[in-house]
Amino acid sequence: MSAPFLLSARGLTRRYPGPRTAPWGRRTVTTALADADIDVREGTAVGIIGESGSGKSTLVRLLLALDVPTAGTVRFDGRPVDPRAGARALHWLRRQTGIVFQDPYASLDPRMSVGRIVGEPLWALDIDGDGRRGSMGRRERVHDVLADVGLTPDMAARYPHEFSGGQRQRIALARALVHRPRLLIGDEPLSALDVTVRAQILDVLARLRARDALTLVMVSHDIGVVQSLCDEVVVMKDGRIVEEGPTEKVLLQPQVAYTRRLLASIPAIDPDV
Template identity: 55%
Template sequence: MDPTPEDDQPVPGLTTDDAPLLALHGVHKAYGRGARSTLVLHGIDLEVHAGASLGIVGESGAGKSTLLSLLMGLSAPTAGTVRFRGRELRRARAGRMRDFRRAVQLVFQDPRSSLDPRMTVGRIVREPLESLGIPGAHGERVDELLEAVGLEPGMVSRYPGEFSGGQRQRIAIARALAPEPEVLVADEPVSALDVSVRAQIVELLGRLKAELGMTLVMVSHDIAIVGQLCEETVILHDGRIVERGRSLDVLTAPQDAYTQRLLAAVPRLP
């Protein structure tokens, strides 16, 4: 059912200009019902402003996947609100959800499973343009995107299985960039790649963010990689944010004991 006009109003005191692009306020998330329910996120407050780069760091089981699902509008909080441009996401009308899907794009962890092996590269990158009804010369846009991520436009007729892991992730990034999103959400974008190509993808994401002026949200268990890409970092532990701040401060002077343990576990070259 569509919300009433009152439901669709922005947060009092926030205009659409000064509201964060994405915000979670007092968010709790539980799975199951009654005595068997399990609370996996506890009172999360998080804001993502235009042009910012935010890293969300935590080990397996910290709640990163659940938080990502909420940020992407794929699930609803048990309590609290998730807002896009100041308006509650789960109350949004179909048209606004379409705008959200165009404005916020996701790069998945494993390009092998996120790319349809039966589709050519050209069709993969073109798919969001068609599904979102974006007008224009889609063929030219696909060529432009492949060049932007360091691939040859002539690769459009090839299939994902013909490429290396790093190349497949570049294809996935090109697909996410196709509708010109305001926010790029990267879910462990290098964890499935060989060590030798991780630095290349991190460099690519950093370059694209700078050139396109995108907002970047990166979810990762690797605090060192987040520190390379993101200006701000939040540390998630057992479903709670235990530390947040400038990435440089979090990396060099962590305040929470959990953050200190994460940093101590980062391999160091002799």
């Protein structure tokens, strides 16, 4: 029997020790995330919005065991995720998940060709290419995923600095998708891009959702992105989830004053999207 949710978290909390108030004083503590519960159904897209510092990145890092919570638990496909486990013990989670960050340049190793960057997860996770064993199959898979994100196979031989910001973000996306994850998490993956490129990458994501039933968790400052891509929205403030629900409902009839202020502070929502 499959789990009711692909991804579930309960009571996720992350505190960071802050600076001492004085050399002899106690350390302050920042609560980046407090008691967050989240459920993501397979095949759906969930947007996470909230002002800067509200805990969005902290939450997605914990969901993928890239950080250890102070309290709380995460389950993926019903299976408990142990963030303290070593890389080998987390293989199963890495195989089924991918992540893209905001800054496409920082996340790409400048000394590696695009083909190596994009294919690296196949080697690291010991995954064959499309139905073919060994490096031939993997190379083909890299070419296919480059095409999926709107790049061409010949780009595999080139290096990141030869590409524009938008192309680099496509490379980062290809790398996050090459091993066919069931869940893709984006931490503001589109915010460094101009409007046209953003629209193109949104198209790519929408197509992959339709074709592969990819599940998405998208942190975004951009309500347009959330509106066009996400079925549900989670609103965060000061490390807490303050509102959540279907995208239409949260964006058009926000129940919480903070959500209303947040939406008012962001460029207008296009009712036709």
